[in-house]
Amino acid sequence: MTRKSPGPGSLHAKARLDFLRRVYFLKDLSEEEIGLIESNCTEESYGPGDIIFTEGTVADRFYIVEEGEVEVWKNWSDPKPDLLAASSSRSTAP
Secondary structure (H helix, E strand, O other), X not given: OEEEOOXXXXXXXXXXXXXXXXXXXXXOOOHHHHHHHHHOOEEEOXXXXXXXXXXXXXXXXXXXXXXXXXXXXXXXXXXXXXXXXXEXXXXXXX
């Protein structure tokens, strides 16, 4: 499921702004820059085992895990794929 971020005055938008301010690679951005990112955010929900994107897909977005766990694999369709990274929202929470 994908849905566009609520408007900037909504409580949900304020919570998302707070979340984005805690993301380590966004921490040095200005309030205006964080607001611009928030206004372009969409939420997507995935279930266990869902594939979010595959190697070679055009990189037209990036993902921040707000809740849950994610694994990044290389050569997923090979008999011996390589696990490149595994992370959970618990390991990145402030």
